[in-house]
Amino acid sequence: MTNADVENASVDGVSALETKIITQVEYYFGDFNLPRDKFLQGKLKEDDGWVTIETLLTFNRLKSLTTESDVVATALRKSTSQLLEVSDDGTKIRRSPAKPAPESNKEHYQKLNELSVYAKGFPPTATIDELLEFFGRFGKCINVFMRRYAKTRTFKGSVFATFATKEEADAFLAKEDVKYNELQLMRSLKTEYMARKKREREARSEEKAKKKAANEEASAEGGDGGGDAAEKGEAPDIVLGCILRVKGLGEQTTWENLKEAFAPYAKVAFVDYTKGQPEAVLRFADEGSALAVLAKLGAQEEPLKINDNEVTAEAVEGDDEVEYWKKLMAAKQDRKNRLKNVQRGNKHQPRGRGQGGRRQERGKKRAAEADKGGDSKAKQSKTDDGVAAAE
Structure with missing residues (x-):
């Protein structure tokens, strides 16, 4: 069957293409999008709520489905939601006055937040159409927001999906096992996810405040002014x-085996492992790498083996992730504090043998005298100084 055949195939007299058009236009006028779409709101005010189909066809997603106004009008007349009205001449549409936004x-x-779920574990190659189709299996999904990295705009592998009812959202979360192309998904309510991220931010702020206080205390105790800058450079960036x-x-x-095994999947920044133990923790360089690695591993036909042992992997997330970073920063701070104490102790010690300076100059002078036939006392001094310099 060709793509054209698929688009023309119909269910209850509505083709696949018409179903996509209905879904897209009803999204434009739906409860999720319309209250925040300033452009569309402005158009609605111009003509008693009517908007020309020609205007809608300037929107990229609808334009990718069709460029013909009559195709849009015909499709919308087949909708059973009663959300939209089509003008008699088929050139304009509006949201039904009986269903105000x-x-x-x-x-x-x-x-909307209460109707939304957070889901994580999708491959970076997933598209919005694929995700809409996926969530549509669990109820009426009115929006899918693909979360992206700010700098690169690449897909993080996580989404916020909004269902039409709270019952549909709860039913999605209640399912024991939900997979996307054999990839296990992590799921929660959006409100729970936001609360968890807030706790993580507060934990980072708390650690930052502690570190700042420790630096200020060290400076007050007689630091040389360069310690703060050095510590900032060494502080771990939370990723x-x-x-x-x-x-x-x-x-x-x-640990070399572990780094070598995972290097093809993502850049490994650190391997926390003690030889002989059955578990290890890997830290990658880039945000979101853990799930990306899991997605790649899940797409393989064969499980990953390290030294002929079949291994499993899981992302460290939520409270466990916060605890990991807390322990890491505390360990680094402890090492810095111990190093500072050692340096302060050395700073107040008298210069011992081997510090160079005038004694070495005297040694060189006496050595020169000895070469010229100086007395035995000069030779003994040369020997003493020579030993001191070697130390």
């Missing part, structure tokens, strides 16, 4: 979503 206020967005726990390791596995 909600107001754009705090209560409205709070309600979320980069930690992977690996299980099933053999007794002969080394």
Whole structure:
């Protein structure tokens, strides 16, 4: 069957293409998009809520489906939601006055958050159409927001999906096992996810405040002014979503084996492992790398083996991830404090043998005298100074 055949295939008299058109246009006028779409709101005010189909065809997603106004009008007349009305001449549409759009206020967005779920574990190559189709299997999905990295705009592998009802959102989360192309998904309510991220931010702020206080205390005790800058350079940058726990390791596995095994999947920044232990923790360099690695591993036909041992991996997330970073920063701070104490102790010690200076100059002078036939006392001094310099 060709793509054209698929688009023309119909269910209850509605072709696949018409279903996509209905879904897209109803999204434009739906409860999720319309209250925040300033452009469309402005157009609605111009003509008693009517908008020309020609205007809608300037929107990229609809334009990718069709460029013909009559195709859009014909499709929308087949919709059963009764959300939209099509003008008699088939050139304009509007949201039904019997179903007014909600107001754009705090209560409205709070309600949308309660209808939304957070899902993580999608491959970076997933598209919006694929995700809409996926979530549509679990109920009426009115929006999918693909989360992206700010700098690169690449897909993080996580989304916020909004269902039409709270019951549909709860049913999605209640399912024991949800996979996307054999990849296990991590799921929660959006409100729970936001609360967890808030705790993580507070934990980072708390650690930053402690570190700042420690630096100020060290400076007050007589630091030389260069310690703060050095510590800032050494402080670990918190990178979320980069930690992977690996299980099933053999007794002969080394950290080099682990780094070599995972290097093809992502840049490994650190391997936390003691030889002989069955588990290790890997930290990757880039945000979100852990799930990206899991996605790649899941796409392989064969499980990953290290030294002939089949291993499993899981992302370290949520409270476990926060705890990991807390321990890491505390360990680094402890090492710095111990190093500072050693340096301060040395700073107040008298210069011992081997510090150079005038004694070495005297040694050189006496050595020269000895070469010229100086007395035995000069030779003995040369020997003493020579030993001191060697130390």
